[in-house]
Amino acid sequence: MQVAYVAALVALLTVSASAQPFLPGTGFAPLAGIAARMNYTDRDIVEFLTNVECLEGLFDTWGTFGHGFNNNLTLGGPTPIGARKANLSDQVQSHMEEIALNEQGHALFTRQAGSSLPCPQVDFTGGFNQWYAAAYNLSKGQTIESVFGAPFDPFASDENYLLSVLSLEELGATGNKGLTLLTSNPVIADGIAGLATSATAHATVERMLLWERRNNTVTPFNETVQQVFARVSAMRDTLDGPQLDDQGLVNTDPRTIAVPLYYPNMIPTDVRGLTFSRTPQQVINIAVLGNPSGTGVFFPNGLVGNITKPTGYDVLASGLDSFPASGARVVSQESTQAVGPLPNPVLLPNVTGELDLTQSLAGPLDNGTASTRGYSTVPPGVPNYTNGSQVAVAYPLPSSSGSSSVASGGRRLFF
Secondary structure, three states: OOOOHHHHHHHHHHHHOOOOOOOOOOOOOOOOOOOOOOOOOHHHHHHHHHHHHHHHHHHHHHHHHOOOOOOOOOOOOOOOOOOOOOOOOOHHHHHHHHHHHHHHHHHHHHHOOOOOOOOOEEHHHHHHHHHHHHHHOOOOOOOOOHHHHHOOOOOOOOHHHHHHHHHHHHHHHHHHHHOOOOOOOHHEEEEEEEEHHHHHHHHHHHHHHHHHHHOOEEOOEEEEEEHHHHHHHHHHHHHHOOOOOOOEEEEOOOOOOOOOOOOEEEEOOOOOOOOOOHHHHHHHHHHHOOOOOOOOOOEEEOOOOOOOOOOOOOOOOEOEEEOOOOOOOOOOOOOHHHHHOOOOOOOOOOOOOHHHHHHHHHHHOOOOHHHOOOOOOOOOOOOOOOOOOOOEEOOOOOOOOOOOEOOOOOOOOOO
């Protein structure tokens, strides 16, 4: 990352009047927990995006319209395996048409930003059946069909399609957000930020549509939408390191913002209300279910470009925390000690990474299970008194004299 661009970002974050740039290792620490410097080129980043946007965009476009991208945005890439029109209600169809057109636009962005690579081969049939087999923790040799009596069809219904769309959408949302600090070109970074915010908006719509259907049964699993997605969320979270950065449709996890009344979770965030970030390797590791070759599941022939494998980094690392000091890796990271604390006037010293900003606030809780993501029913209105990250919100309450009192009448809200 160029020093001038880093300085500009820091100036914006700190609202500092200082004209002195922050040199590498002298104080700049990305608040999202992503690497301060990477040895990727901008073209590497854009070509990596080709994989993500082709996977998401082709699934959304085929399922919504029954055909692939317009204007040869695949650049000669093959037709996805199992692609067809989904069986959608009028309500879901109308929402998905806008989302699918946006996803075509995302693919167009990668072309305009310089990617000339064809879309990779993607597999919807085998990909989603392996995906849900992993979510249900099936043993090697077991398949969805052998266990449940029929394969999973992502195009069969509103429920199946939305579950599958959201499974991919949030990989794009978190992965795109994680890329914003990895480019040296502010124009490309601004475009990628647009991808991230757009994908997050898509995911929110999809979550709301699924929330309305949360008690509907999903074929062939004979579990509710809420339960199935709780399994998906838990599975994704176990494939990107120990940090908590994935949540179900219902969130009762006391380490995060969990609204007590029915615990709806339309926008997954940490305790500060910030959406999550993932590195390219974390995204790949989830998409190929941990295969170190970077092949299989949705990418039977692998990804295109130079960023194609989940290996070369420590899957247990997050941001600047516990990153490997040696060994082959794609990422080049500075240590926590080298980065140092954020400079004044920021009033939060020694910010070191995502684990310190989120995980350590809340204490130990197994984030590899579906129990806090909506799989288990929790009575509505039960506050999260176990949350170690309580936020005190004081507001005036009328006193007997008609005046307001904050000191004696404040109310504590538990998030």
